Amino acid sequence: MPSNLGMRPRLCRLATLFVLVNVFGCATVIHNPILTTAADVKARGIRYYRSAPYLLVWQDGKGGLGWDIQFLPDQTQLMEARPTQFLASIQDGGEGGDGLTFENGVLINAEAAGDATKVPIALIKAGEAVATKLGPGFSAGTKKPTNLLPPRLYRIVVKPTGIEFVGGAADTEKIFVGNAAIHGLDVAITATSEGASE
């Protein structure tokens, strides 16, 4: 049946759908990765970082080692969150109604907050293995050193077969701790390394 608006029926339906979509329900937050500086200049969303676990090892100045697992903003993963809405009433930013909450640049609505008390035991065991491996070369033994080496920072990469620690002294060091060692299947926790490990 010809339209009494003088428009073709398919075009009319499309236009009506467009209006309905705009009027009802288009309230969302879009998250996009920002990979380059140029993209950062063009982007219009709220910038934030994702978080990532790191292992920090340092000489304690008394012949031993101190180590800690830290969740830091991952500076390689800049993101944008872009709340959009069209004629819908967005309350408090959209997702869940709580607004967007950040901690040290990390969006914690969407990310697991860096909480040292919730670090998986596997990570702790693997961190112990790395500290043990570094011990003889990195620590100064029983003598109190007069000059301390700079601390070392490893990014923790969880793989299906174990946990890899990358970074360290020469920036390209890799230390791998396998699942067998982490879960106690080996008698002693072992770590294998490549690169510039001591």
Add this chain to the structure above:
Amino acid sequence: MKRLYAIALLTLSVPGCTSITVHRIDSSQSEELGVRYSLPKPFLLVTPQEDGSVTAKVLYLPDPDHTYAISAGTVAGTYSLRTSLSPEGFLEKVRFSADDAAVAAQLAESAGNAAASRIDQQQKAASDAAAARTARQKQSLDTLVGGVDEWRKANAELNTANATVENARSGVKAAEAALATAQVSGDVSAIAQAQANLVTAQNALRTAEAGLKNAEEAKALVSSLLRIGGATAGLPGASQATATKKANGPALFAIKDRRVEDGRYYPRLVAVKYPVTDPVTGSTQLSFDAIDNRPSKPAETAEPLGPPILRTATARKGEEIKIDLSKMGAKTIVNVECRVESTEVDGKELKVELKGEISTDQILTLTLPTNAEPGTYDCYIDVGTGERKTEKQLTVKE
């Protein structure tokens, strides 16, 4: 009819465009509207303690390369954008409410609200910038980075305020003298002019005195923060007693991630170098090639330690070792602590406990117990200053 339908479509579609916009700020002089926030840049602060131990702490500072202006806008509608910033200028919370349900009815009002919101945002941006500046100062003071510079700045402002007050006082005196001269002459217009000048000079003096009070309070605040931070030793005029307590400076490392050939990101600690010179000793900051863990320099009032009188000592079980402490340069021996590290021979841990006594002529007598295990031990002797320890090797024979 077709035109009416198109207008209806346009009317319903366009007013709904209410959104948050974030622009990257490349320069502090940018005129971009909106609340400024920065992404944090993580640093590692490694601080040697007086006892030789080291603490490592992750510290976040605003990243000037990732600073943004956040604002909201609407074609027609009302909205409220509430941003919470930390004292460091980091974004903590964004709450955005938009209401376009009564677009047509509130079209005119919305424009006013948007303008008012922009003004609010500008005012909040100024307020946030002031808060961030205060936080930066406190943070720099807390971390002792630039603390002395802040103190110098406050001191210079106080000196300037003092000079301004002195000038204002001179102005008041000159105005009073001019008024007296005019009164002697009896010229009514000259007297009136002189009285007006005196009032102006007195107002200037009041303003200058208020500025002086502010500058004094600012300097007192910076000084107190420095004392909390333990950097008083670096200030000109600091007492010698305080200066002897200073520890080695902290080392600051920037945490950076970089991509290497295999496509992975590797973290890297990059030592931050900044030219800081101690105004008292003239020494410069650490080079950061390594963290200096040497004991603090001896107090200038203390006697310099002489050469070690005994680098190695060998004794049999039950024998005595005598050490002349007076040759170690300390005039007054407060106490002596002798610590012997355990050692390991053929996988067996050996321990020895020394008992020491000091005679009136400052001879330290150490007695090796008869059950001491033979071996070579590291031995540390602290002559009581708490800052210098003499390291020796002690060999116990059968």
